[in-house]
Amino acid sequence: MAAKPKLAVFKFASCDGCQLSLLDAEDELLAVAGAVEIAYFLEARTQTVDGPYDVGIVEGSVTTEHDRQRIRDVRRQCKYLVSIGACATAGGIQALRNWAAVDEFISHVYARPDYISTLATSTPIAEHVTVDFELRGCPINKYQLVELIASLLKGRKPRVPEYSVCVECKRRGTVCVAVAQGVACLGPVTQAGCGAICPSYNRECFGCYGPKEQPNPTSLAAHYAEAGSDKMHLVRLLRNFNAHAPAFRDASDLVESGAASGDATEAP
């Protein structure tokens, strides 16, 4: 390709951790900067180049009317749009508001609630515009981000598996915390990508990478409940960074309503 592809990074409601992953890719950063023109990336440089862009990377969720308008403009300017991180792909931890009365907590938190203009929900980018690829994680894995950029440069499919965290645990030889300790772990329903960090430190998976392909969280939650896990603990486990991801959201609602146990998933 003659000119280097123009890369833009946009931020919505988020903590900045995911775009920081790009700056954190120390060994690869110079290569990235050599391969693409970093045209718009406010966290990295104040100088910006106007669109259109070849690749747009979007971090964060849509939580305001302003966001809702801006994401449409971003989409129009980007040939290929990638959403990165739990906020952009599932609404993030701030999607807990989707189960709460927003006006009520604003009135508790802010001295002048009338200054706050926000939507009642936090929603992923793909609920607003067409997204070409979603890179999961809270935060994303920098190696997956570099792999994604490399795949775009070469026009090939990125190596971003959609299987469970369990595959990573078993490959690395980590003992299953759910089976060996009876801890409710989301690994069997969560997408791989983190390298199974938490189980390798003897902790359960918190579902940072969101639901894996064809997850079955209802069966898993029913099993944990039967084995003695507290129902509300399971609800909170599912309503974490990826609370609004449909599979986790629906399963958490089912568990909360009590419908998850005693259905077809009951162990024989």
Add this chain to the structure above:
Amino acid sequence: MTEPEQANHAHAFLLPDQLDALIERLREQGYRTVGPRVVDGAIVYRDVERADELPHGYIDTQDGGRYRLVRDEDAGAFDHVVGPDSLKRFVFPSCDTVLRADLQDGSWTMTPAGLPDEPVAVIGVRGCDLQALAVTDRVFLEGPYVDPLYEARRRNMFLVAVNCRRAAATCFCHSMNTGPAAGGGFDLALSELADGFVVESGSAAGDELIATAGWPAPDTARLEQARAQTAQLEAEMHARDGVVRDDGAMSRQRSLDTEGIHDLLLGRLSHARWEDIGDRCLACSNCTMVCPTCFCSSVEEVSDLAGEHVTRERSWASCFTAEHSYMNSGTVRKSIASRYRQWLTHKLASWHDQFGMSGCTGCGRCITWCPVGIDLTEEVAAIRD
């Protein structure tokens, strides 16, 4: 590497503290010594340099989706059974680089991975896992294509088996004729007694080790005791098929009726039970990862950003993922039920067509390490009804 069993292999008797001598001998011969160790609440294979690193005084209680280590002061070094690890990890590692390709001055240089040459001695291998090795030998060595990486690792192995004197509730080797005695394919087999170990050689390498160590032969009484305790366990396993055991897990002793299983499973592909399993199954792949005979892998090219340095990597894959049956028109086995059916019918039925043997060894790992405790013995029984 072991050879076909011969009648006149050596026997020896080791005092409890002579296990160290066995490990030492193997290390002197250049083997990396691996054995069972307690790690994060389970007994797994790790490097072992001294006998006191072995899990003396631990037993494992196992059930569907449940594994717990229990202290038992009467337990010996090998009274646990199988954990999540198997020999698969040592002959077919979870990730392996098979090729490197580097672009320099406009041309590619391909460098196949060097053959692994580290000799590994594994201590504590059970009958079911020796059979699993026979299965993977058939797959990787005895077909039209020989896997050079597997072959190199396999040739460099020394296997110290253990004849089980205890079974977990998930064990059903007695149904699959793979245990609890180590049937063959080992270099040495240990039987743990109250006052030491009866050692039986199964290969020339085992004979040589016993001869050079100068260990005495066991007396007839101990030899008989060693045989009797495993035979007794096998009889007990048959006697308590399906009976609830009271050993902490309060679980049934598993068994599998293999009579006509090939035609049974392949003749009931529309049985309602498959969909029922599909509702419970997580398609998380744990069963296939812990199965000592599941040998599927995916091979991918991993490149740097510029695409100038590429490694071809092979890693464990699973028929429970959508990618596994992906062809250019999409995923063939779309439902979880269809994937479970594929796995079970392959393991227990079409494996016979493909390899002339069962793909299941009765080790029970897939039952224990399924996060929701799906039990293949129970599913087969339900499909049989």
